[in-house]
Amino acid sequence: MKLTDELKSIKGIGDKTAANFAKLHIQNVRDLLTTYPKNYLTYEEPVSIAEAKEGERVSVLAVIGTYVDTRTVRGLSLTNIGIRDASGTMKVTWFNQPFLKKTLHRGDTYVFVGVVKMRNGSKCLDHPEYYKQEKYRDMMQEWMPVYPLTKGLTNNTFVKAMKACRSVIADMEDYIPEDIRRENGLMERSEAFENIHFPMNETLLRGAIRRLALDEFYAFLYDMGRLKEDATRTANTHPVVQGKAVSEFVNSLPFALTKGQQQAIEDILADMGGDGCMNRLVQGDVGSGKTVVAEAALYAVVAAGYQGAMMVPTEVLANQHYEEFTKSLSPFGVRVALLVGSTPAKDKRHILSALAEGEIDIIIGTHALIEDRVVYHDLGLVVTDEQHRFGVKQREKLSGKGTYPHVLVMSATPIPRTLAIILYADMDISVIKELPKGRKPIKNCAVGTNYRATAYRFIREQAEAGGQIYIICPMVAESDTLDLTNVEQYTERMRSVLPPDMHVEMLHGQMKADEKAAIMDRFLAGEIQVLVSTTVIEVGINNPNATVMMVENAERFGLAQLHQLRGRVGRGKKQSYAIFVNGKESPESMERLKVLEESNDGFFIAGEDLRMRGPGDFFGIRQSGETLFEIADLYNHADMLALAQKLYQAYGERLVPPENPGSMTGTTVL
Ligand code: ADP
Ligand code: MG
Secondary structure, three states: OOOOOOOOOOOOOOOOHHHHHOOOOOOOOHHHHHOOOOOOOOOOEEEEEHHOOOOOOEEEEEEEOOOOEEEOOOEEEEEEEEEOOEEEEEEEEEEOOOOOHHOOOOOEEEEEEHHHEEEOOOOEEOOOEEEEEEHHHHHHEEEEEOOOOOOOOOOHHHHHHHOOOOHHHHHHOOOHHHHHHHOOOOOOOHHHHHHOOOOOHHHHHHHHHHHHHHHHHHHHHHHHHHHHHHHHHHHOOOOOOOOOOHHHHHHHOOOOEEEEEEHHHHHHHHHHHHOEEOOOEEOOOOOOOOOHHHHHHHHHHHOOOOEEEEOOOOOOHHHHHHHHHHHHHHHHOOOOOEEEOOHHHHHHHHHHHHHHOOOOEEEOOOOOHHOOOOOOOOOOEEEHHHHHHHOOOHHHHHHHHOOOOEEEEOOOOOOOHHHHHHHHHEEEEEEOOOOOOOOOOEEEEEEEEEHHHHHHHHHHHHOOOOOEEEEEOOEEEOOOOOOOOHHHHHHHHHHHHOOOOOOOEEOOOOOOHHHHHHHHHHHHHHOOEEEEHHHHHHHHOOOOEEEEEEOOOHHHHOOOHHHHHOOOOOOOOOOOEEEEEOOOOOOHHHHHHHHHOOOOOHHHOOOOOOOHHHOOOOOOOOOOOOOOOOOOOOOOOOOHHHHHHHHHHHHHHOOOOOOOOOHOOOOOOO
């Protein structure tokens, strides 16, 4: 077997399972092996029943104290037992496992593993795993990988498939020779794959993560290196001579630019009027007003007679920019168009031909912009959002559509200067330090779930006062393993809590693009008061009238991501509020969330999150919302990034990283 083999060649995987894997974009052995666990379960020392806390996954060593009772209720077979230890009792229930009556007996002792629930005042375990004591002792030595799942695909299937590919792992070659590995304390690549999927212990797992993080960074730098060579060779093929155009546009804005915005625009105009091709990054915290800088740059290019393209990570955001740009630029005769995945075929054809003919000046879109059939008349500037910054291949592809267009990248990722210098080695950087005048700092609170009732009253008051509210939930539909608040249920809940004349709607990634667009339009138009959403709205959405951001299960997000989320409010003149609900009864997660109360500064937040990370957080919670790196995290693995740079500088083209799809995906379009 080899990396490029189809999944079906793995023993035990048939058409149906292969189709389920395909839903996760896993088509061949390589895809499978580069799908890393998102977590690991360990089997802990059992606790006593008295110590078992509601909502926690626990192991209890207990004896079956009752007869095993199996009955059928509405077609569902229920097996009930009572278990006890010296400290107390618990009720245990299994569904549709009538055969348990034969295997389990009163007086037997097992270790039961499950999530504790409270029902009618007693502690219960539903559908727990159960093991004989000796077996459990062995399991305590193991780490159980937990893979991203989809309907019809169990973790067990994943594990089995991985196991079947162990020989491929063993045969993997390493592009980093042994002496270099030894010198830098790096694990061998095949050993890293072995240990990421089947970790023997914590030390090996850490070693594996570091090694794979290094590989991702290295592959990134390697690709960047090639891009850079291209860039240095290019003279300015699209000189933009500064006339009055940009200042007219700037004067037409309903506000005065901040110093940082002005400087960024000046930098851009100097680049585009200079000898070489522009390759510039504009870095500015959420809400600092990067969009208008991009708009000014695009307009300058159009006024000079070229076309401009702006690629953003989501359709929702593309729609929003399209509307803004149309409004502010059409008075200047600029023709703006939108191209996204869901654009109807007929319109697409029309747009594509207009683009090729030069009848469109600025095109805004998602990935759709880099499809092969998109041809430009004369593309002078490509603007991408930070998410794409990392998808080097994608950027290359879009840039390749013009003869060396200028490149402008917008980023809100608060990365420390030392890292920025490595990651953005090929770029000039403009930083927007200040927020627009007149913004009131967001008021923040991190609270427990018992605060919800108060929060709902507050939301109601805010809505009555004309404000709008975002509520973020981590998942879409109810999952049987995780008891997370989800968008659908939450929407219902809000409808019942709020008066009927307040409109509550939901937004999530599984909705159709036009449904999403319709909801966003109504939200922006003020027709919807409360928008319950997944993190689809994390990126870039701008509704200056929104005043409350409430995040449920906030403990499940990285602080940087929470900072991005709260950046959706506080964008207008009104006082805005962010409410972070800690869904877990844990002081540590609360302490982490409290950092958000202390500051509204993205750099500070990122630094604190790193500082507070305990040694037990392998993956931690991924800092940034970027999807470029599968495993590597800019903050956690800053040392690996530095090492990757060192190796690349020392050996460069001599160490050729294997194709690393993980580092190339760049984005997910929600
Ligand atoms: P981000 O940097 O997060 O992309 P946006 O570009 O979306 O921020 O801008 C956020 C909001 O601030 C928008 O409503 C925009 O119109 C407004 N804005 C931008 N620049 C200024 C400014 N100089 N003064 C006042 N409001 C501004
Ligand atoms: Mg933005």
